[in-house]
Amino acid sequence: MIAIPSIPGFLTAPNGPIGKPVSRVDGRKKVTGNAHYAAEFTLPDLAHGYIVSSAITRGRITRIDTAAALALPGVIHVFTHENRPSLAWFDRKWKDDDAPKGAPFRPLYDAEIHHALQPVALVIAESFELARYAARLVHIEYEAAPHQTDLRANRANSFTPGKDKGGFQPPPKPRGNPEQAFLESPVQVDAEFTQAAEYHNPMEMHATTVLHHDDGTLTVHDKTQGAQNCHTYVCNVFGLAKSAVRVMSPFVGGAFGSGLRPQHQLFMAMLAATQLKRSIRVELSRPQMFSFGHRPETIQRVALGADRDGTLRALIHEAVQESSRNENYVEIVVNWSGQQYKCDNVRLDYKLTRLDVHTPLDQRAPGAATGVPALEIAMDELACKLGMDPLELRLKNYAETDPNTGNPFSSKELRGCFQQGAERFGWAKRSPAPRSMRDGRELIGWGMAAGVWDAMQGQAAAKAVLGVDGKLVVSSATADIGTGTYTVMTQIAADVLGLPIDDVTFCLGDSSLPTAPIEGGSWTVSTVGSAVKAVCDRVRSQLVTLARKLDDSPLTGVAEEDVLFADGHLIVRDDRSRRLSITDAMRGSGTLSIEEEARALPYLLARARHTFATHSAVFVEVRVDEDLGTIRVSRVVSAIAAGRIINPKTARSQIQGAVVWGIGMGLEEEAFTDHRLGRVMNHDYAEYHVPVNADVPEIDVLFVDEHDDMVNALGAKGVGEIGIVGVPAAIANAIHHATGVRVRDFPITLDKVLAGLR
Amino acid sequence: MRSFTYARAASAADAVGRAGASGTAFVAGGTNLLDLMKADVLRPEGLVDISRLPLDRIEETAEGGLRLGALARNADTAYDERVQTRYPMLSKAILAGASAQLRNMATNGGNLLQRTRCYYFYDTATPCNKREPGSGCGAIGGVNRIHAILGASDRCIAVHPSDLCVALAALDAVVQVTGPDGERSIPFADFHRLPGDRPEIDTVLRPGDLVTAIDLPAKGFAEHxxxxxxxxxxxxxxxxxxxxxxxxxxxxxxxxxxxxxxxxxxxxxxxxxxxxxxxxxxxxxxxxxxxxxxxxxxxxxxxxxxxxxxxxxxxxxxxxxxxxxxxxxxxx
CATH class of the missing domain: 3.30.390.50 (CO dehydrogenase flavoprotein, C-terminal domain)
Structure with a gap:
């Protein structure tokens, strides 16, 4: 395998599938129940594991009595720290591709309890129900130690982290003299913002089924966003040969970042399978989904100073977030504020506070979904003080180049998002004063906000096998967490080779496939899509070479770049009567199949000199009951600039889903921690609220044309995160416009509005 | 979940007879009880299945009201035309609760007996006087956004979660009960109790008591x-x-x-x-x-x-x- 950059110059068919609203290629499997998830695989001798969660938040286990559990017929074994086998000793063996700096949590490693619901034992039994029952008979005595889980109470103990996680950039150094410029600004906003901790809560709970084969090899069906990440992890932790384990994750029932790191159910299932030499399934309960990774609670301060004409003079954005004692989970919260608006005097500050919690974990638009709303509410407040339209204020301070680096953007159509979104929403008809629009007892508010997210790219490889029957199979070890990866990769491959969608199969979610990174950060289309294009380009070159060698070839003397691929044919661009089918080209040359593998890299030179980002403008209408404070989002327009949209149907679904979550962030989602117990108390779907259908209005998504030659060979940036980023702020701003009540504390539940309505 | 015995009641009298033993619970729709058993919050030793008893009808009463069978489903009750026209607040209350799927399963009698949704009641690692008398109240001084502002005690600040019951209370409904001591009628206002010193007890029902029906008086306030x-x-x-x-x-x-x-x-x-x-x-x-x-x-x-x-x-x-x-x- 050699690394080659993709060649954007190759022609794709004018009517190819890229850019078409192709329905999900895996849709039929999903709606007919033929898409199998991690907990659905089985073998006849499958045993079931149930995890016992710690009853305390910090301290140590002084005694474990498993006798009552083991006495039940059908209970096979109880694993604890006392009887676990020897495991990897060095921290680096426990690291994974998304691990921040620090010592990864090791399940069942010792008697120490570091956080609430920490897994402390694993009961294996012949049935799930029995394992669950037996888990309750495991008697554990603890010696509790004092814990700290309250961010506000501990924020004085915060520290400035370094570049402690892949993809994380510490804030840039201050520019200008922000404190003085703020003091001298005639118009000022200075406010504190809080964001509650949120849990990913995908519909599918984390589960692992390890199938133990007769030859001792293991097939591991895991809920993950990175089969290879988990493969490396289990091989390292359990000292297994790479060839002895295969991790599969063809379908994932939502993840949102929760599957970026190997989770403890994987460890548990592997522990039991390797020790008992049996097939094992371990599935977390819904409350146990609150036992690992979450969007960290955050306290922020944003201070803006402006001239009376709206020119930003000073921008200060500070954030403090929680992390665990063992790892420095970091995310980019404040840097966006230096990038989003033109301002000469900027100070950005980001700190962590260690608490007795499990390590937080990337959750959809990590950092941006927390930091950008604070900035965007502050901008709205500034607009109010200036008596200026909030959209106009943003245009006034529009950053044509990246103020953090001075570099140009590879492309930035945020202005188009503002204009087209505003037009679709009818923003011009907004009456500027708060409480000036109503419908009966409902106060109506219109709010808007901008959003931004990185357009990242990693390295990935892909393999393509084209058969003489014209069927193409492309594979890469990436994931589809419901986002549409299967469909989009199929489109890219079909497009490059001019094949019907139905003749292309894309395989993913298998550690044995060509290397791909964890699926997150909106980088999969860019990263894996580029590899798919690269490998299909190589197949294409092979086909042209084969075709040219044929006797009486219609392609004789035609340069490769003058060959079109469409309808399963190679076609001369300037004389479309000169054509040859792919199957004829292969048959004629005696070729049974063409196999290629290729790796795609980001355009590193271009990346060093430009900023790559997606942008959005979100417009929201809310209706607030003037007496009761109940809030309803009644209309959303989300305008997105994300380069070329490979599939407007799946992309629209991504944005709509993100807006739904944005409504949740804005109005509903909050993990309530009882700080005396150090424990999240609303750990189920009944009391941890996410939006239900009745909360979600029609969501109008529009994609703004954005041409980008530099981002990658596809010109596509990825849309997984950008849809959520501006939504909570737009809702908060709309609530202020409706009611005159400014809430800076997410989620904005009715009590917070009611307090201002008195 | 823990093992339990299961018996299907042949009649109301049979059900009452079987339920006399301590640790026995009736099960009908199971929408609340089974969840709580899986969560290890409730640990009945025996279940008496009453779901097949002929208590699922909605009938006129001699006094001009309606008798709602204890086993009539919430959904069937809410969409009953007589309920909709004569007791619209009741229909509206039922439809404000749960989900369509749950309302299809849940019975009227079971709705009366559903347990609180207090976080501490559900989390067996935390104190809760209702779940484990004497262990303390986690919600007092803890997370209590959803808790009581009226009638609470220093032992418990949980709230009753029902919507249906709120309308029944307003309508002066009467709960019909059959038990070891025969049949009796309990005015709705007296049916549920305040936590006081015994928050583990939600109602005035005695062991073996079976709710058979809920009577609505003629007056339904349909107009206003x-x-x-x-x-x-x-x-x-x-x-x-x-x-x-x-x-x-x-x-x-x-x-x-x-x-x-x-x-x-x-x-x-x-x-x-x-x-x-x-x-x-x-x-x-x-x-x-x-x-x-x-x-x-x-x-x-x-x-x-x-x-x-x-x-x-x-x-x-x-x-x-x-x-x-x-x-x-x-x-x-």
Whole structure:
């Protein structure tokens, strides 16, 4: 395998599938129940594991009595720290591709309890129900130690982290003299913002089924966003040969970042399978989904100073977030504020506070979904003080180049998002004063906000096998967490080779496939899509070479770049009567199949000199009951600039889903921690609220044309995160416009509005 | 879950006979009990399945009211035409609760007996006097956004989660019970109890008692009534505050009034003094507010739920206003 950059110059068919609203290629499997998830695989001798969660938040286990559990017929074994086998000793063996700096949590490693619901034992039994029952008979005595889980109470103990996680950039150094410029600004906003901790809560709970084969090899069906990440992890932790384990994750029932790191159910299932030499399934309960990774609670301060004409003079954005004692989970919260608006005097500050919690974990638009709303509410407040339209204020301070680096953007159509979104929403008809629009007892508010997210790219490889029957199979070890990866990769491959969608199969979610990174950060289309294009380009070159060698070839003397691929044919661009089918080209040359593998890299030179980002403008209408404070989002327009949209149907679904979550962030989602117990108390779907259908209005998504030659060979940036980023702020701003009540504390539940309505 | 014995009752008398043993529970729709068993919160040693008993009918009573069978499903009750036209607040209350799927399974009798949704009741690693008497109340001084502002004790501040029961309380329903000592009728106001020193006991039912029916009196306040539920999302959430309101108007004057609140106490909350404060008075927001203040005179908030006091006042005013404005009995 050699690394080659993709060649954007190759022609794709004018009517190819890229850019078409192709329905999900895996849709039929999903709606007919033929898409199998991690907990659905089985073998006849499958045993079931149930995890016992710690009853305390910090301290140590002084005694474990498993006798009552083991006495039940059908209970096979109880694993604890006392009887676990020897495991990897060095921290680096426990690291994974998304691990921040620090010592990864090791399940069942010792008697120490570091956080609430920490897994402390694993009961294996012949049935799930029995394992669950037996888990309750495991008697554990603890010696509790004092814990700290309250961010506000501990924020004085915060520290400035370094570049402690892949993809994380510490804030840039201050520019200008922000404190003085703020003091001298005639118009000022200075406010504190809080964001509650949120849990990913995908519909599918984390589960692992390890199938133990007769030859001792293991097939591991895991809920993950990175089969290879988990493969490396289990091989390292359990000292297994790479060839002895295969991790599969063809379908994932939502993840949102929760599957970026190997989770403890994987460890548990592997522990039991390797020790008992049996097939094992371990599935977390819904409350146990609150036992690992979450969007960290955050306290922020944003201070803006402006001239009376709206020119930003000073921008200060500070954030403090929680992390665990063992790892420095970091995310980019404040840097966006230096990038989003033109301002000469900027100070950005980001700190962590260690608490007795499990390590937080990337959750959809990590950092941006927390930091950008604070900035965007502050901008709205500034607009109010200036008596200026909030959209106009943003245009006034529009950053044509990246103020953090001075570099140009590879492309930035945020202005188009503002204009087209505003037009679709009818923003011009907004009456500027708060409480000036109503419908009966409902106060109506219109709010808007901008959003931004990185357009990242990693390295990935892909393999393509084209058969003489014209069927193409492309594979890469990436994931589809419901986002549409299967469909989009199929489109890219079909497009490059001019094949019907139905003749292309894309395989993913298998550690044995060509290397791909964890699926997150909106980088999969860019990263894996580029590899798919690269490998299909190589197949294409092979086909042209084969075709040219044929006797009486219609392609004789035609340069490769003058060959079109469409309808399963190679076609001369300037004389479309000169054509040859792919199957004829292969048959004629005696070729049974063409196999290629290729790796795609980001355009590193271009990346060093430009900023790559997606942008959005979100417009929201809310209706607030003037007496009761109940809030309803009644209309959303989300305008997105994300380069070329490979599939407007799946992309629209991504944005709509993100807006739904944005409504949740804005109005509903909050993990309530009882700080005396150090424990999240609303750990189920009944009391941890996410939006239900009745909360979600029609969501109008529009994609703004954005041409980008530099981002990658596809010109596509990825849309997984950008849809959520501006939504909570737009809702908060709309609530202020409706009611005159400014809430800076997410989620904005009715009590917070009611307090201002008195 | 823990092992338990299972028996299917052949008749109401059989059910009562089988349920005499301690640790035995009736099961019908199972929408709450089975969840709590899986969560290890409830640990019955035996279940007596009453779901096949012929108690699922909705029938006219001699007094001109309706008898709701204990085993009639919530959905069948809510969509019963007689309920919709004669007791619209009841229909509305049922449809404000749970989800369509749950309402299809859940029975009326079971709804009366559903347990609180207090976080601490559900989490067996935390103290809860209702789940484990004497272990303490986690919610007091803990996370208590959804908890009681009325009638609580220093042992328990949990609330009853039902919507249906709030309307039944407002309608002066009567619970029909058969038990080891024969049959008896329990006025709805007396059916649920306040936590006091025994928060583990939700109702006045005695061991072996089986709810067979709920009787609605003839008076349904069909012309001027409503059920207002305020919650943290538009559906599938328990009430922060809910109000069942019924008015009998003579011109602009209140001749009779019913007011019951959900989400605020260990039982659906009624206050005769608040209702008396409405009678004979004009049906105006000011009067409604005055009545609300009577009802809430002893309300006491905790760290996270004090907003409910103000919210309840506003909700009462809104519900009574809507009830007063409403003409006829719109189908929900």
């Amino acid at each position: 009534s409503t059920y207002l539920k305020i919650r943290d999302r538009a559906s599938y959430a328990f009430a922060l505050v809910s109000v069942a309101a019924g008015l009998e108007l003579d011109g602009g004057t209140v001749r009779d009034a019913r007011l019951a609140l959900g989400g605020v106490a260990h039982k659906p909350w009624r206050d005769p003094e608040a209702e008396a404060a409405l009678v004979g008075k004009p049906a105006t927001p000011d009067r409604f507010r005055a009545a609300a203040r009577v009802l809430l005179r002893d309300a006491k908030g905790h760290e996270h739920n004090s907003f409910k006091i103000e919210l309840a006042e506003r909700a009462i005013v809104r519900a009574l206003t809507e009830a007063a404005e409403r003409k006829g009995a719109p189908r929900p």
